[in-house]
Amino acid sequence: MLLEIKDLNTFYGESHVLQGLSLNIAKGELVALLGRNGMGKSTTLKTIMGLVKSKSGHVIFEGTDITGLPPYKAARAGIGYVPEDRRIFPQLSVYDNLLLGIKGGKIKNPNDPNVWTIDRIYSHFPKLKERCNQQGRFLSGGEQQMLAIGRSLMGNPRLLLVDEPTEGLAPIMVQEVRNVLEEINKKAGVSILLVEHNLKVALSLAHRVYLMGKAHIGYQGSVEELRNNNEVRAKYLEV
């Protein structure tokens, strides 16, 4: 397993936001984590990343227990994070945003075709190249999303945590973001844990699906199984 999460319990003050949550991701998989608002999807990603500390349970990445490590160590272990709301650095240029994604500030093997360089990001996201000297805050929502993805790729993650990448985007941008994620997963071989409200997008990308009820995983299965199971969809997804 690339990532194993075992029996995670996370609190915000008194409120018990993750109650014994477990899931896992195999190498090369794109796994969708779905559910209604406030169920704890973002908190799950933040706990994996070390941005939120869990009270108990384990996060095991490539066989190493990374539970409770600070975010920068989780990142150095090989996990990339594309957060809700993108969180582009607004005062920094597009180029500098990408620059900060490079671990240690220097690309070790820029000639290795599997290593992400700024040029390789630009070839995937031509819009970012056009706007390379602009400050992050002047980008459109779609461009910011591309930048957030590109910035995380600069760290050469083997697992990418992506939180609602299509939220608030125009239909054409939704499609573009979807295709980029597919490429990253299929061509570049990066495993992805995807939180996504757009069911169509999520199911078109995912190999497997976890559905969250309040603070726990309520259902898991293949995309095919979920498509055929109206009862489960009604219980966990429809409003």
Place this chain on the structure above:
Amino acid sequence: MDPTTSMYVAQGIHGIAYGMVLFLIASGLTIIFGMMGILNLAHAAIFMLSGYFCYQIIFLTGSFWAGLVLAPIGTAIFGIFLERVFMRSIRGAGHLGELILTLGISLVILGLVKIFWGTQSLPMQVPDILQGMVNLGGLDYPIYRLFIIGMSLVVLILMVLLLYKTRLGKIVRAAVSDRDMVNALGINIPLVFMLVFGAGCWLAGIAGVAIAPILTVFPGLADQVGMDAFIVVVTGGFGSLAGAFVVSIIFGLLSSYGVQFISQLAPVLMVIFMAIVLSIRPNGLFGVKE
């Protein structure tokens, strides 16, 4: 030349020099706040401590220049010690805890200073070359104030180059807006905090050395100048370096011309200015909404 013009110019130079000193203190304070979310109430005491360090180094070596260079470095090392030992351990304990801790640190510094150096004012001599006036283009300028302005400008330029041209500087600017995101990119944020805290103390240390020959070194220095620096940060906008710079210079000029024209009001001019700015822009001149 006309003696009144000459006086105005001299007051202007005094004001800008004081403004630059305020900026050196306020810049550290505002960056530390912007990045770490800590309002460091010990900053003024750290500034004062550097004046004492400088006094002691001059006492031991007889060289003002040695004091000028070494005292801020010593202050930075002391700041790094504070960050590692105290600040780090209470991170995440909330603002109240940080305020109480930093207030406590400032009281301890004040107490130690009184034990080691007493409560009297310690005068500090600058070398002959920095004394007196210099005549440029028909006007007399006080050399030491010009020296302060020049030195602060050099520091300011270095700071801008560091922040805008180096990766470390970009990390700091990014962390001012979103330190968790920087952390999640694999950047060792605790280490960056430590460096920024040390750098902020170094800047305050330079200010402490710069002001000492003018005001002398005494335990009240922290309150007197430190309060002005806090008002600068609030008025300029928490976390804003540009705001700190602009307001520092305005305050420096307000205080020097204020003494000349409306001396009874001079002590409260800054507070009045702050009140006006904050009533129009509650987050400060260059502040951004949270």
